[in-house]
Amino acid sequence: VPGPIDALAGRLPDGAVSTDPAVIAARAHDRWALALLRAVRGDPPPAALAVVTPRSVEEVAETLRWAGETRTAVVPRGAGSGVSGGAQASAGAILLDLSAMDRVLEIDETSLAVSVQAGARGNRLEEALGTAGLTLGHYPQSLAISTVGGWIAAFSAGQSSAGYGAIEDLVLGMTAVLAGGEVIRLAPRPRSAAGPDLRRWFIGSEGTLGVVVEAVLSASPLPGRWAWDAYRPAGFEEGFATARAAAQRRVHPLVVRLYDEPDAALSFGSLGHRGGPVLLFGWDAAQPWAVAQRDAVRSWARAGGTEDLDAAYGAHWWEHRNDAVRTYERVMGEERLFGPGVVVDTMEVAALWRDLPALYPGVRQALLARAEAVGCHLSHTYRAGASLYYTFLYRAADDRAAEEGYLALWREAVAACHAAGGTMTHHHGVGLLKASSLEAELGAGGISVLRRVKDALDPDGLLNPGKLLS
């Protein structure tokens, strides 16, 4: 007897639906450390029914109509680079793989606006823009293994957010498909006061309110020539003042990064770094006014007792900035660089500048209670605050024992973050990992609003169940 999956296959072009177990298994999780841990120890992922690979907006709409009719859950995914479990398979769900919708549709060289399908990867988009002398300026570490749709769904921010803004600053227009198959097309606007900004309702929704299928994004001219300034502040917190001044006094570097001593040792040890924190500024030196802005930042840095470092620090970081992605499989994949029982993960929080001096040690101590090799850097600076990005290594007796301790570590670190006034995620999203903490994050009123909107837009709870809202 043909089942509902056969019916779906009949409504889509040949090859769009696969029930091949290998195809399903390859898309059963993202890069969440716990999902990788479970995979290497051989636990089967939740049993999804099929992988659907649409090639058009209409095919996504047809799939969601079918899902509504058959009450089938849908887990959307791009390239699977998320680290919070947002693309984890659910039992009985279909996996909606948008990676075949990867075309750059149009580049408007007057408005610097690029229309692109949600499954396009970042490096492909940059190549297309580069031929027009443009860049999106959105450079997550995952650039080569993440998609436009994933960036929007998970509220992505890139390494040059100081210069170009984060994903929400780049989204001009959007096409999304709601549960049940209704298509909404939000025309590209530089800004509009015609009601609340519906684009923003889907940014960060992690596929729970709709599936983003196309976007129009705001690009910029490629920087003319990168240049770097590097400093060693007296201490990590002493470096905050210079980073804060740069964010508040209207200089416009493209990159701002401040490493604490452990993270600096890890990142710059190969340069012979002699200890202490490292503060980096990246500039477009082809702009004539960059000289005066670099001088200003240098004077603020020196006023705080900061020592100059070689500009090679910046070039080194730029060259190696995405190495972690390439070595990731060695750490958490089959090779298990640090052996069984070990989980390496990252946590990125954010707060107002006023709260950062307490947030930094608060989260650090919570992590150190269970983890080792805890390093931290400050990045993504704003007038009002900044992000802190921790890397840590958690070691248990074996892979089985690691799960409980890892989850306890996260609960404790999130609680420490909230106690210090921070948000538990700056750009990695909530996914499965942090869903149980979302009420503590948003408050009872905030979570109530979000749940009511979820129920209004997806009354049967079919879109990415269990993610974001536990």
Next chain:
Amino acid sequence: VPGPIDALAGRLPDGAVSTDPAVIAARAHDRWALALLRAVRGDPPPAALAVVTPRSVEEVAETLRWAGETRTAVVPRGAGSGVSGGAQASAGAILLDLSAMDRVLEIDETSLAVSVQAGARGNRLEEALGTAGLTLGHYPQSLAISTVGGWIAAFSAGQSSAGYGAIEDLVLGMTAVLAGGEVIRLAPRPRSAAGPDLRRWFIGSEGTLGVVVEAVLSASPLPGRWAWDAYRPAGFEEGFATARAAAQRRVHPLVVRLYDEPDAALSFGSLGHRGGPVLLFGWDAAQPWAVAQRDAVRSWARAGGTEDLDAAYGAHWWEHRNDAVRTYERVMGEERLFGPGVVVDTMEVAALWRDLPALYPGVRQALLARAEAVGCHLSHTYRAGASLYYTFLYRAADDRAAEEGYLALWREAVAACHAAGGTMTHHHGVGLLKASSLEAELGAGGISVLRRVKDALDPDGLLNPGKLLS
């Protein structure tokens, strides 16, 4: 027999509820031209039941609990400076006047974050910030007669949006009260990826999804010294190229404005302006890098055949920028400067740079079909596009006849805007005036999402009925 209004008065402090007809009449509309026209010709406004003037979040919550229990509609208002009818009274509703909640609660001089009640007026907020050497950088023409809550509700943008961003870039945190009285408190964040940004769901919601009662806003250091550059491009559209270059090539003026010939004659005639458009840039000249940025803009302007004008044009604009507010009563109030049957109004649209050359004449011709003295300036520039702000004078046989023609003029101008790819409002909002065009603006899918969310958050439709969603 005591009615529901007496019951409400009993639940609030003495004096919080007034049924005095003069108090109600003074708050029965905002500065929407049609409401003013109806007022001067003596039409009674819709009969509201009472004015409620809360002094705390709890009093707003108590009022909305009462409103939910009694199914009474609530029209929130700040200072009533809106020009789209968003604060127009409804028959049988209470008017929730937030103007007594006008305190600046705290200034965080590290994060440059100011906590403020929604009823605080802009000039009062600027005074408080100024004592700390700060500014919000949000300067709508209505600064002295508009409130923080109104800015958020109506998606406000100020004259220095090029330098400081518009209201959505300034909101760090928010407290709002939902229909039924539930209070949501969204903690101030520089950025967060913990779900979609709930702050943004209320910005531009015009009091239809909740009542914003407090906000935490992102301030900046006061500019050190204003300086101006002025140019005369060969034509209005020729000026677009320079404004666009400034927005896309990472110079950072505080103000960018480009006037077409009629608007330039109106704005700069007293300076002996000899015709042609006027392009203004305002800078913080205390920043050492401003010199190089001003030089760059000058070179882009001259490359386009643009002639230098005296910097006095900028100082003149700055000095007189808010005169329109002071003379408004003479135009549309009791004095009727241009006589009965005349309506003076403004329309602000926005589009991608690519669409502006068609949008400008498209809307202009639609307005000229019924109006005279149509002037336009470009302001609020973005990488992807800009706003066009039209002023026009519509003349009918008498005040009675003016209404129909005025509404037809708006329908036609909005249709022309949409046909050219523009949004019908950049920062004045939708209100009553444009509610019937919102579906054309957002599309069937967009309006469906907004209606579903409205029903989820305000199932009885009590919050500002008829505004935004017709």
